[in-house]
Amino acid sequence: MAAFKILTAVLAVLCAWYFYNQETFSEEMIQGKRVLVTGSSSGIGEQMAYEFARLGAHVMLTARREERLQQVVQKCRDLGAASASYVVADMSNLTSARRVVEETKNHLEGLDFLVLNHVGGTRFGHFEGTIESVITSMTINFFSYVQLTISALKMLNESQGSIIVVSSISGRVQSPFAVPYAAAKFALEGFYTSLRSELHLRKADLPITVAVLGYIDTDSAVSSVHGKVKMAPSPKEDCAREIVKGGALRQREVFYPYWNIKLALLLRDWQEPVPAGMPVRWAPLRAAPGMRRGPPHCRFRMLSPDPPTSTSFSPLNCTSPKGPA
Numbered sequence: 001m002a003a004f005k006i007l008t009a010v011l012a013v014l015c016a017w018y019f020y021n022q023e024t025f026s027e028e029m030i031q032g033k034r035v036l037v038t039g040s041s042s043g044i045g046e047q048m049a050y051e052f053a054r055l056g057a058h059v060m061l062t063a064r065r066e067e068r069l070q071q072v073v074q075k076c077r078d079l080g081a082a083s084a085s086y087v088v089a090d091m092s093n094l095t096s097a098r099r100v101v102e103e104t105k106n107h108l109e110g111l112d113f114l115v116l117n118h119v120g121g122t123r124f125g126h127f128e129g130t131i132e133s134v135i136t137s138m139t140i141n142f143f144s145y146v147q148l149t150i151s152a153l154k155m156l157n158e159s160q161g162s163i164i165v166v167s168s169i170s171g172r173v174q175s176p177f178a179v180p181y182a183a184a185k186f187a188l189e190g191f192y193t194s195l196r197s198e199l200h201l202r203k204a205d206l207p208i209t210v211a212v213l214g215y216i217d218t219d220s221a222v223s224s225v226h227g228k229v230k231m232a233p234s235p236k237e238d239c240a241r242e243i244v245k246g247g248a249l250r251q252r253e254v255f256y257p258y259w260n261i262k263l264a265l266l267l268r269d270w271q272e273p274v275p276a277g278m279p280v281r282w283a284p285l286r287a288a289p290g291m292r293r294g295p296p297h298c299r300f301r302m303l304s305p306d307p308p309t310s311t312s313f314s315p316l317n318c319t320s321p322k323g324p325a
């Protein structure tokens, strides 16, 4: 009994110490800072731009759709951004990625937050077995992130700035039907966590926040998995706020939605793989006899495999004519 009381007291002191030492988020952490947000013409990137704008940052936006960028820039100004501008660029071209950083330097004369968020060149569906789809995904969703980082490093070092990398649960847990996307997200996690560790060993003050996201209600995500994923998406506005806050507080990781991601990470070693040699096809969400659950983080429902059409699994012999879009 005495031991229990001592343990409780020690735990209470540790908790109090932990919460006392937690830095709290304040507007001054963002006010007047110079921020580049990629993929900010829609979705989470657009919402992060609004969040930075509300807090009085100088925002530089980039994506391919100029009209959308103009609208987002206008809204950023209305929300109170210290300044807002954009540069049109396609991240499938690494020269464009370099140019975005140069334009940012010309406009903002430095950089405090590099927010890497854009996503493109992938679709939710069977891996069609071509190297091109993987190269496209790796170029847009990985190499361009690396190029932007390399080009911005000097500015970030000078300002003692931060990098925010928007990743996904697909960068930590196997993700059927998103193979090229998952490859790029796993690569991001490997690159940025290793870079963070190396910078730490070199005593460089450049924090890297990796945001690990679940299913968020952006138009593109909802339309691409509509009817195929059972769980409800989380709100993009709240997601953007959590990422900006985590970046400002220089946290190593942001999990959103927190408990879904934590649970998925906890269960990842128990995920059922799709049996080798067995093509799969999509099933309606209402369970039918013979169905089994997919991985816990995405809750796809897959039909029991069709009769095998070949002895070894090849993405090219998946039999679904109605694969996901």
Ligand SMILES: NC(=O)c1ccc[n+]([C@@H]2O[C@H](COP(=O)([O-])OP(=O)(O)OC[C@H]3O[C@@H](n4cnc5c(N)ncnc54)[C@H](OP(=O)(O)O)[C@@H]3O)[C@@H](O)[C@H]2O)c1
Pocket (backbone or CB within 6 Å): 038, 039, 040, 041, 042, 043, 044, 045, 062, 063, 064, 065, 066, 068, 089, 090, 091, 092, 116, 117, 118, 119, 120, 121, 140, 166, 167, 168, 169, 213, 214, 215, 216, 217, 218, 219, 220, 221
């Ligand atoms: N939504 C989710 O459920 C979810 C889940 C996990 C992780 N994430 C991650 O969150 C981030 C944002 O996702 P989101 O759902 O907000 O995506 P989104 O709404 O589709 O927005 C993607 C952004 O990237 C830009 N983009 C696409 N291709 C591009 C290219 N080739 N060059 C330059 N910009 C390009 C798009 O603008 P343009 O078309 O104008 O170029 C758009 O601004 C991504 O990193 C994604 O992996 C999202």
